[in-house]
Amino acid sequence: MKKMWIPFLVAGVVGFVMLRSSFAGPKITPAEAMEKVGAGTAVLIDVREPGEWSGGVVEGAILLPLSDLQGDRVIWTKPLADAQGRELVVYCRSGKRSGIVAGILEKEGWTVWNAGGFSAWVSDGQKVKKP
Numbered sequence: 001m002k003k004m005w006i007p008f009l010v011a012g013v014v015g016f017v018m019l020r021s022s023f024a025g026p027k028i029t030p031a032e033a034m035e036k037v038g039a040g041t042a043v044l045i046d047v048r049e050p051g052e053w054s055g056g057v058v059e060g061a062i063l064l065p066l067s068d069l070q071g072d073r074v075i076w077t078k079p080l081a082d083a084q085g086r087e088l089v090v091y092c093r094s095g096k097r098s099g100i101v102a103g104i105l106e107k108e109g110w111t112v113w114n115a116g117g118f119s120a121w122v123s124d125g126q127k128v129k130k131p
Contacts, residue, residue: 025090025102025114030058030124033089033115042087042113043079047101052093058118059127066097069104091115 028036036042037060046053046061053063068075088110090098095116102112115121122128 024095024099025106025112028089028113028115030091030115030121030126033091033113034060034126036087036089036113040086042089043083044115045079045088045090045101046118047090047092047097048118053131056118056122056128057131058091058121059129061091063131066092066101069101087111087113089113089115091118091121093117093119095120 033042033044037044044058044061046057046063047066047069048063049065049067050063057063062079064076064079088105090101090105090112091114092098092101095114098114098116102114105112
């Protein structure tokens, strides 16, 4: 009787891993992402919130917060229309929100790459600027 909780624990862990991975989107390194952006086949998008951008953004990134994508899409509408026919590369602070964005946009038919967190871009030596 004492070990009846084990199947529930295993099911919970498996469920969490499956749910988390379903929002992660395919991963891409900053260098791979910049190759796609440089070739003109992808658009780079910073999905952090505006208050986070003051610490710097990757050069060439469009600033489109997750909150607007999940809301009225006042900011997202035109950039998405302009990006038709190209892949999207998204990043945030840690990679979690960019995974959520990837999941949302993949369901809408976009090819989306999750480029993880901003610190990975800085560590990789990618150009960063103040917005």
